[in-house]
Amino acid sequence: xxxxxxxxxxxxxxxxxxxxxxxxxxxxxxxxxxxxxxxxxxxxxxxxxxxxxxxxxxxxxxxxxxxxxxxxxxxxxxxxxxxxxxxxxxxxxxxxxxxxxxxxxxxxxxxxxxxxxxxxxxxxxxxxxxxxxxxxxxxxxxxxxxxxxxxxxxxxxxxxxxxxxxxxxxxxxxxxxxxxxxxxxxxxxxxxxxxxxxxxxxxxxxxxxxxxxxxxxxxxxxxxxxxxxxxxxxxxxxxxxxxxxxxxxxxxx
Amino acid sequence: xxxxxxxxxxxxxxxxxxxxxxxxxxxxxxxxxxxxxxxxxxxxxxxxxxxxxxxxxxxxxxxxxxxxxxxxxxxxxxxxxxxxxxxxxxxxxxxxxxxxxxxxxxxxxxxxxxxxxxxxxxxxxxxxxxxxxxxxxxxxxxxxxxxxxxxxxxxxxxxxxxxxxxxxxxxxxxxxxxxxxxxxxxxxxxxxxxxxxxxxxxxxxxxxxxxxxxxxxxxxxxxx
Amino acid sequence: xxxxxxxxxxxxxxxxxxxxxxxxxxxxxxxxxxxxxxxxxxxxxxxxxxxxxxxxxxxxxxxxxxxxxxxxxxxxxxxxxxxxxxxxxxxxxxxxxxxxxxxxxxxxxxxxxxxxxxxxxxxxxxxxxxxxxxxxxxxxxxxxxxxxxxxxxxxxxxxxxxxxxxxxxxxxxxxxxxxxxxxxxxx
Numbered sequence: 131x132x133x134x135x136x137x138x139x140x141x142x143x144x145x146x147x148x149x150x151x152x153x154x155x156x157x158x159x160x161x162x163x164x165x166x167x168x169x170x171x172x173x174x175x176x177x178x179x180x181x182x183x184x185x186x187x188x189x190x191x192x193x194x195x196x197x198x199x200x201x202x203x204x205x206x207x208x209x210x211x212x213x214x215x216x217x218x219x220x221x222x223x224x225x226x227x228x229x230x231x232x233x234x235x236x237x238x239x240x241x242x243x244x245x246x247x248x249x250x251x252x253x254x255x256x257x258x259x260x261x262x263x264x265x266x267x268x269x270x271x272x273x274x275x276x277x278x279x280x281x282x283x284x285x286x287x288x289x290x291x292x293x294x295x296x297x298x299x300x301x302x303x304x305x306x307x308x309x310x311x312x313x314x315x316x317x318x319x320x321x322x323x324x325x326x327x328x329x330x331x332x333x334x335x336x337x338x339x340x341x342x343x344x345x346x347x348x349x350x351x352x353x354x355x356x357x358x359x360x361x362x363x364x365x366x367x368x369x370x371x372x373x374x375x376x377x378x379x380x381x382x383x
Numbered sequence: 384x385x386x387x388x389x390x391x392x393x394x395x396x397x398x399x400x401x402x403x404x405x406x407x408x409x410x411x412x413x414x415x416x417x418x419x420x421x422x423x424x425x426x427x428x429x430x431x432x433x434x435x436x437x438x439x440x441x442x443x444x445x446x447x448x449x450x451x452x453x454x455x456x457x458x459x460x461x462x463x464x465x466x467x468x469x470x471x472x473x474x475x476x477x478x479x480x481x482x483x484x485x486x487x488x489x490x491x492x493x494x495x496x497x498x499x500x501x502x503x504x505x506x507x508x509x510x511x512x513x514x515x516x517x518x519x520x521x522x523x524x525x526x527x528x529x530x531x532x533x534x535x536x537x538x539x540x541x542x543x544x545x546x547x548x549x550x551x552x553x554x555x556x557x558x559x560x561x562x563x564x565x566x567x568x569x570x571x572x573x574x575x576x577x578x579x580x581x582x583x584x585x586x587x588x589x590x591x592x593x594x595x596x597x598x599x600x601x602x603x604x605x606x607x
Numbered sequence: 608x609x610x611x612x613x614x615x616x617x618x619x620x621x622x623x624x625x626x627x628x629x630x631x632x633x634x635x636x637x638x639x640x641x642x643x644x645x646x647x648x649x650x651x652x653x654x655x656x657x658x659x660x661x662x663x664x665x666x667x668x669x670x671x672x673x674x675x676x677x678x679x680x681x682x683x684x685x686x687x688x689x690x691x692x693x694x695x696x697x698x699x700x701x702x703x704x705x706x707x708x709x710x711x712x713x714x715x716x717x718x719x720x721x722x723x724x725x726x727x728x729x730x731x732x733x734x735x736x737x738x739x740x741x742x743x744x745x746x747x748x749x750x751x752x753x754x755x756x757x758x759x760x761x762x763x764x765x766x767x768x769x770x771x772x773x774x775x776x777x778x779x780x781x782x783x784x785x786x787x788x789x790x791x792x793x794x
Contacts, residue, residue: 137499137503137504137507138499140503140506140507141495141498141499141502141503142498144498144502144503144779145494145498145779145783148776148779148780148783149783152780152783152784152787166550166551167548167549167550167551168548168549168550168551198489199485199489199629199633199636199637207493207778208486208490208781208782208785209781232640234637235633235634235636235637235638235639235640235641236482236485236632236633236636236637236640238636238640238643239466239469239478239482239636239639239640240482240486242469243478243479243482260643260647261647261650261651264640264643264644264647265637265640265641265643265644266421266644267420267421267424267425268421268424268425268428268637268641269424269428271420271424271697271698271701272420272421272424272425274701275416275417275418275420275421275701276417276418276421278413278414278417279410279413279414279417279418279658279661282410282413282414283657283658297585297705297709298701298702298705300705300708300709300712301405301701301704301705301708303708303712304708304711304712305405308408318774318777318778320577320578320581320767320770320771320774321581321585323578323770324577324578324579324581324582324585325581325582325585325709327578327582327720327729328582328709328712328713328716328729329712329719330715330719330720335546335574336542336545336546336574336770336773336774336777337546337773337774337776337777338546338777339774339777340774340777340778340780340781341548341777351784355780355781355784356548357548358780359546359548359776359777359780360547360548362776362780363543363544363546363547363773363776366506366543366772366776367540367543367544370506370509370510370536370539370540371536371540373506373510374509374510374513374532374536375513377510377511377513377514377515378513378515378518380515382510387685388688388692391688391689391692391693392692394692394693395692395693395695395696395697396696398693398696398697398700399696399697399699399700400700402697402700402701402704403700403703403704405704406704406707411660414658414661414664415660415661415664416697416700417661418661418662418664418665418668419664419665419668419693419697420668420694420697420698421665421668422664422665422666422667422668422669422672423668423669423671423672423690423693423694424694425641425644425645425665425669425672426668426669426670426671426672426673426676427672427673427676427690427694428637428641429638429641429673430672430673430676430677430681431681432634432637432638433638434681435681436630436631436634437631437634437635437638440627440630440631441631455624458628459627459628459631462628462631462632462635463631463632463635464635465632465635466632466635466636466639467635467639469636469639469643470639470642470643481632481636482632482636484628484629484632485629485632485633485636486785487786488625488626488628488629489629490782490785490786491611491786493778493782494779494782494783494786497775497778497779497782498775498779501771501772501774501775502772502775502776502779505768505771505772505775506772508768509768527754527758530758531758531761534765535764535765535768538765538766538768538769539765539768539769539772540769541769542765542766542768542769542770542773543769543772543773545769546773568724570769571723571724571725571728572724572728573728573762573765573766573769574725574728574766574769574770575724575725575726575727575728575729575731575732575766576728576729576731576732576762576763576765576766577732577763577765577766577767577770578725578729578732578766579728579729579730579731579732579733579734579735579736579763580732580733580736580762580763581763581767582709582713582729582733583732583733583736583737583740584736584740585705585709586706586709586710586713586737587740588702588706589702589703589705589706589707589709590706592699592702592703592705592706593702593703593706593707595699595703596696596699596700596703599696599699
């Protein structure tokens with residue numbers, strides 16, 4: 131049987147390290163901190179959109195991207211579902227229901243369960259309408275193609291894009307601007323971040339995408355995650371510097 | 384070229400011109416083109432899934448039933464049947480089981496993908512740049528190699544620390560720029576450079592598509 | 608699953624089986640979602656919802672593509688050529704539209720985002736790489752300058768590497784929290 135390769139062992143070591151730091155942070159921070167970490171600006175934008183939606187009585191559009199099951203571009207990107215849970219948890223009783231558009235079959239099905247769960251938790255299952263949560267296309271272009279005409283309709287208050295996005299989804303940002311709809315784009319793809327950065331929308335940069343928190347909602351989970359990321363960064367920096375020095379001195383082959 | 388080909392070419396041309404009606408602020412023609420794209424890709428995907436996944440992976444093994452394991456066939460069939468419950472009940476817990484299973488698998492694949500496929504190669508390439516053999520050429524110091532190795536290490540660390548989370552109060556108190564502010568600024572320079580280069584790459588790709596489209600129009604006019 | 612992925616030399620046969628099930632589940636989920644999409648649009652047509660013309664277009668395009676493919680077979684060259692003749696120009700036109708949108712966004716960036724380290728380095732980098740890509744900055748007779756240019760061309764790798772490592776760490780942490788059921792606060 132072939133032996134396990136060195137990169138596989140290093141990868142397993144990294145995962146182990148992340149788990150250890152996660153557990154340590156969780157054990158040392160079980161109470162809510164009086165001094166919270168600053169929220170990610172783009173996610174604060176979602177809170178503003180949610181307020182606006184409930185004040186104006188207009189619908190919020192939520193685009194979930196096309197990544198989850200790996201049939202398109204990306205695998206396992208469940209961050210959009212978390213954002214959906216947060217948004218839905220607070221917009222169930224809005225005059226107009228939040229409309230959700232997915233670009234992946236499994237994502238659309240899970241999203242359906244999440245939305246139904248949000249209505250059920252609010253004891254308002256009768257308000258649940260499946261047509262407000264649909265697959266809008268089966269690949270990246272088709273997902274955007276299904277979203278754009280919906281965006282062009284009147285009566286919406288803003289657009290949140292959260293999930294696996296691609297640079298061509300900039301068209302949605304452009305149409306939102308034409309419709310004078312504020313847009314928040316949350317994505318982990320550096321290519322999409324670069325494209326959306328050039329637009330006027332609020333966009334998550336780098337790893338910020340993986341820290342969803344809206345106002346005080348999900349704040350504890352965010353605080354833990356932010357602290358874990360800080361420690362991971364420090365440990366990684368130290369390891370990198372030591373490894374570089376060892377390599378330079380010829381100790382590491 | 385036969386009449387059918389010409390008709391298809393014309394249909395493609397008309398639909399793509401409808402896409403460009405977006406620039407004039409039109410939503411009707413643009414919407415028609417978009418929904419054609421959605422409908423056609425959905426129809427094609429159904430065919431591909433049925434003929435390339437469902438038939439060979441679920442239906443065909445059932446026809447060789449006695450030769451294969453009963454439990455294996457049943458598990459495969461169950462995997463295929465459970466999500467169908469979503470059609471009848473949108474909140475189906477039964478469908479939730481299979482989707483939960485899928486979620487577990489893709490999350491595990493993501494963990495392996497990012498650790499084995501992204502983190503390890505990126506970290507190793509930073510460390511490998513410090514290989515003594517790359518830092519010298521014919522016994523003399525290779526200054527560009529040395530500079531690049533240290534620049535890479537410093538730049539990567541600066542970009543990482545540009546996202547260091549700070550407490551709200553900590554940020555309000557720090558009037559004088561701290562070492563972290565300096566590092567953040569340094570990191571932002573690299574982020575900006577990377578985003579600028581990516582942006583130009585994306586723009587070039589779009590431009591190539593635009594040129595290809597103009598060529599498509601020219602070809603069509605010539606053919607006509 | 609996680610252990611199976613890392614220790615593939617020992618777990619390959621089981622891993623393949625589980626991945627096959629995952630492919631089946633995701634394919635069936637996609638079929639269910641497509642069925643749901645078509646049903647919703649048929650409902651829109653029946654109800655005469657505002658913009659139901661779009662729904663007609665979607666349902667017709669879906670049925671025609673599906674029907675023709677079913678009749679002629681998925682591997683029929685004429686069918687595939689037909690699909691290509693419709694989808695490729697549409698996607699190319701969208702991509703071309705993206706180029707125009709990106710251009711207009713780039714022009715407005717300083718007005719929209721203001722002047723900061725990030726925007727200035729973004730703008731300068733975009734200009735430099737635009738010139739480099741167009742081949743305006745060539746120093747074939749000057750090895751020193753050529754080396755500087757090639758070093759500039761490698762500069763984005765630094766930021767990209769930092770971003771990728773950060774994003775990968777974030778994704779890893781999020782995925783582990785999902786596995787442990789800690790991804791979001793319980794209300």
